Amino acid sequence: MEAKTKDLWVFVETNEDGTAKNVGLELLTPGRMMVGKQGGELVAVVIGNNVEAAVNAASAQGADKVIVVEGPEYAHFSTDAYAIALVSLVEKYGPTSMLIGATNNGRDLGPRVSCRLKTGLTADCTALDIDPESGNVAWTRPAFGGNLMATILCPDHRPQIGTVRPGVFKKGEAGEAKAEIIKEDIHVDAKDIRTQVLELIKDMDSESVDLEGAEIIVSGGRGVGGPEGFEPIKALAGVLGATVGASRAAVDAGWIPHSHQVGQTGKTVGPKLYIACGISGAIQHLAGMSGSDVVVAINKDPEAPIFDVADYGVVGNLFEVLPVLTEEIKKA
Numbered sequence: 001m002e003a004k005t006k007d008l009w010v011f012v013e014t015n016e017d018g019t020a021k022n023v024g025l026e027l028l029t030p031g032r033m034m035v036g037k038q039g040g041e042l043v044a045v046v047i048g049n050n051v052e053a054a055v056n057a058a059s060a061q062g063a064d065k066v067i068v069v070e071g072p073e074y075a076h077f078s079t080d081a082y083a084i085a086l087v088s089l090v091e092k093y094g095p096t097s098m099l100i101g102a103t104n105n106g107r108d109l110g111p112r113v114s115c116r117l118k119t120g121l122t123a124d125c126t127a128l129d130i131d132p133e134s135g136n137v138a139w140t141r142p143a144f145g146g147n148l149m150a151t152i153l154c155p156d157h158r159p160q161i162g163t164v165r166p167g168v169f170k171k172g173e174a175g176e177a178k179a180e181i182i183k184e185d186i187h188v189d190a191k192d193i194r195t196q197v198l199e200l201i202k203d204m205d206s207e208s209v210d211l212e213g214a215e216i217i218v219s220g221g222r223g224v225g226g227p228e229g230f231e232p233i234k235a236l237a238g239v240l241g242a243t244v245g246a247s248r249a250a251v252d253a254g255w256i257p258h259s260h261q262v263g264q265t266g267k268t269v270g271p272k273l274y275i276a277c278g279i280s281g282a283i284q285h286l287a288g289m290s291g292s293d294v295v296v297a298i299n300k301d302p303e304a305p306i307f308d309v310a311d312y313g314v315v316g317n318l319f320e321v322l323p324v325l326t327e328e329i330k331k332a
């Protein structure tokens, strides 16, 4: 389809309680940068039931407009209902591009919407740019097992759609909420919703591991040697108020659940402080944590590649270093 405007849309996914998921608010940051280069307005799209909190957050986070679709049929995420609503909004307003968070729901919704609109989708992006002349987005994502970063262009398609990994971009400072709020009345017939939510069962583990939102992360890798090796990691995390992360090697060994995994096939994080313990620094791990402000590496091998990206390095045995560090921080 033809774009009717230069507007860039960000789908701001909501939680069950009507608040915005962080990733949608994070995506307003590159959205603003891209609109700054190519013109048009930055539009947040919020779908759900009782989503005032998410609408206000998107507005405070700098959206020029927020388009809201509310109704009981959107209370729980449903690919059918959300895709019908989003496609009908795109057909009405004709944005030039749209960013969707690469959450479980976003990874489900994005392809469905792009297929119905007969456009393309670049999945799981980790960097974005735009050509101000053509308005073509340059979508960058890991390819070939994370061994290279591919930049993908879809010049003939509108809207250009991509999913972007949570934690890649940082939320801007919230300001005054002054976006124009546009309420759209789109109702979806029950017969068009092919899945029914019967019960919500919380995965307590992944619920409690908010790596993407964490300010400090202490991560353990194969170097911890076993599940009990995470005890000193957890102790340091405890005194720092940090979240525990892990490399895939530790997760694959069954020492810690996957919800703790940082990296290309885990979570992308951007804490103020990332402490990597017994992690070699494989490219797939770095893909998930290189946006950290300060990286500290503890590794007994002075040649470990993690030291190439670390701001501070300790060459030593983590089982000797961590208890000392934990005790010193307790005293401070």
Ligand code: FAD
Pocket: 145, 146, 220, 221, 222, 223, 224, 246, 247, 248, 249, 250, 261, 262, 263, 264, 265, 266, 267, 277, 278, 279, 280, 281, 282, 283, 284, 285, 288, 298, 299, 300, 301, 304, 316, 317, 318, 319
């Ligand atoms: P290793 O590479 O084995 O490193 C262990 C380190 O611990 C070594 O540097 C060693 O010197 C150090 N060490 C050992 N004992 C001690 C000690 N007592 N004190 C201090 N240091 C010690 N990996 C991820 O992490 N996340 C991903 O999302 C991810 N996705 C992947 C996707 C694909 C498609 C592929 C192919 C791979 C992926 N990997 C991922 C795996 C990645 O390539 C590495 O195999 C993995 O990151 C290695 O984990 P590690 O650093 O813990 O282990």
